[in-house]
Amino acid sequence: MTKQGKFITLEGVEGVGKTSNLAFVAARLRAAGVTVVETREPGGTALGEALRALLLGHKHDGMAEDAELLLMFAARAEHLARVIRPALERGDWVLCDRFTEATYAYQGGGRGVERQRIEALENWVQGDLRPDLTILLDLSVEQGLARAGQRSAPDRFEKEHAAFFHAVRNDYLRQAEARPDQFRIIDAEPTLARVQASIAVVLDDFLGSARQ
Numbered sequence: 473m474t475k476q477g478k479f480i481t482l483e484g485v486e487g488v489g490k491t492s493n494l495a496f497v498a499a500r501l502r503a504a505g506v507t508v509v510e511t512r513e514p515g516g517t518a519l520g521e522a523l524r525a526l527l528l529g530h531k532h533d534g535m536a537e538d539a540e541l542l543l544m545f546a547a548r549a550e551h552l553a554r555v556i557r558p559a560l561e562r563g564d565w566v567l568c569d570r571f572t573e574a575t576y577a578y579q580g581g582g583r584g585v586e587r588q589r590i591e592a593l594e595n596w597v598q599g600d601l602r603p604d605l606t607i608l609l610d611l612s613v614e615q616g617l618a619r620a621g622q623r624s625a626p627d628r629f630e631k632e633h634a635a636f637f638h639a640v641r642n643d644y645l646r647q648a649e650a651r652p653d654q655f656r657i658i659d660a661e662p663t664l665a666r667v668q669a670s671i672a673v674v675l676d677d678f679l680g681s682a683r684q
């Protein structure tokens with residue numbers, strides 16, 4: 473594949489504000505003349521959305537950890553083949569609400585799946601494709617869960633205990649520390665307007681270097 477466009481992902485624990493900020497990011501990129509494909513994981517295709525319903529719904533509470541991991545990557549393989557790679561090849565930019573960094577954080581950090589197993593699937597399904605920029609919205613677990621709780625009934629992940637989400641958050645922060653070229657951490661605690669002002673600085677910087 474010849475990758476022409478840029479691949480940007482938004483990450484963070486539940487309720488941190490990814491959905492609230494996705495449209496803002498897309499609008500800022502479009503204002504800069506970029507064609508943007510907005511999508512999400514798990515999901516983004518008909519098969520991916522069907523797998524999302526299985527993964528987030530309560531019909532399969534207690535599914536095996538390996539089954540959960542493989543379903544995430546099954547959805548991702550379809551997403552890459554049908555949406556992400558074609559868009560990047562056209563020169564469009566892809567803006568995705570969660571990607572493999574969420575697998576490391578939730579299945580790795582949260583569930584305790586060995587990192588090497590996730591890495592093996594990442595290499596198999598993605599080849600050398602990785603996000604160019606990952607915006608990590610960071611917020612305390614307590615505040616994130618409180619925000620998410622106000623919004624909707626808990627899905628299968630949101631029913632986990634606080635210790636699970638602390639492990640998820642810590643894994644995200646470790647990933648960001650290990651890959652400073654890819655990750656930008658945004659403090660998600662202030663008002664939405666202030667969070668978006670911080671995101672705008674990151675995006676303008678990224679747009680500047682993408683054009684050089």
Ligand code: Z5A
Binds near residue numbers: 487492
């Ligand atoms: N998952 C996984 O385990 N492995 C994987 O590989 C992948 C995913 C890809 C679905 O993700 C689940 O899949 C997820 C991890 C797992 N676990 N869960 N649950 P999701 O992204 O669709 O679900 P989510 O994390 O719960 O995201 P969300 O529900 O869409 O939350 P959010 O997008 O981060 O937050 P929000 O909806 O934009 O905001 C929440 C509320 O806070 C809402 O009322 C906002 O108005 C409010 N808000 C937002 N920002 C602010 C600020 N700054 N101040 C005050 N209030 C705010």
